[in-house]
Amino acid sequence: MMAVTEFQKIGIGLTGFGIFFVLFGVLLYFDSVLLAFGNILFLTGLVFIIGPRRTAHFFFQRQKFRGSLFFLGGVSLVLLRWPIIGMLVECYGFVLLFRSFFPMVFGFMFSIINIPFLNVLFPNISGSQKSLV
Template sequence: MITITEFQKIGVGLSGFGVFFVMFGVLLYFDSVLLAFGNILFLSGLAFIIGFRRTAHFFFQKQKLRGTTFFLGGVALVLLKWPRIGMLVESYGFVVLFKSFFPMAFGFFGTALNIPFLTTMYNKLSGSSSSMV
């Protein structure tokens, strides 16, 4: 069984509130204060969950430097009160940074929840030929 430390519990809470504030900021027509607060909470929660050194190592790997530049540049644009452009840049950076996790997430949700659309998408992304499309 995996043990979860107190820092990781705090990190999950911070990340959850960060995602909530980002979604709430988008719903309120890209409110820059809520988006900035959500970005800061999400990044600090990520650092609490996986550790500060691992977070820095993840973001500053050579093959992920373009995604990191776009993601942190988008955060900076949101902090500089350009929320729409900042969220577009940040979204592109997020996709580039976390593209290796998407097939695993689609597979998990597709098999755990038995959702046909996600299972088909996982099979296509993973290169499996057992898809019945």
């Protein structure tokens, strides 16, 4: 198992708070201050988790340049108090940036179906017709 450094632990916390503030900002009708704070925390947490050099390398790869441009442009629009347009642009950039990770995430989500306890709770997901009674 991989050891997690103290900086990575701080980064996980910052990223978690960033996601929380972004979701909370969306729930409060696109509050620009919460969205901006969440974006800053998310990006800072990402730098703490994987390091500044690897973060810059991730965002500025040739094949991910368009996604980075949209994502960072959306963050800039949110910081300039255009929250709805900024979040739309940012979401499009997020999909472009992280589309290579989606098959892995979906594979993990569908592997949860094979856990026996969840199979009993959610029988329709796995395709079985057992009832809880």
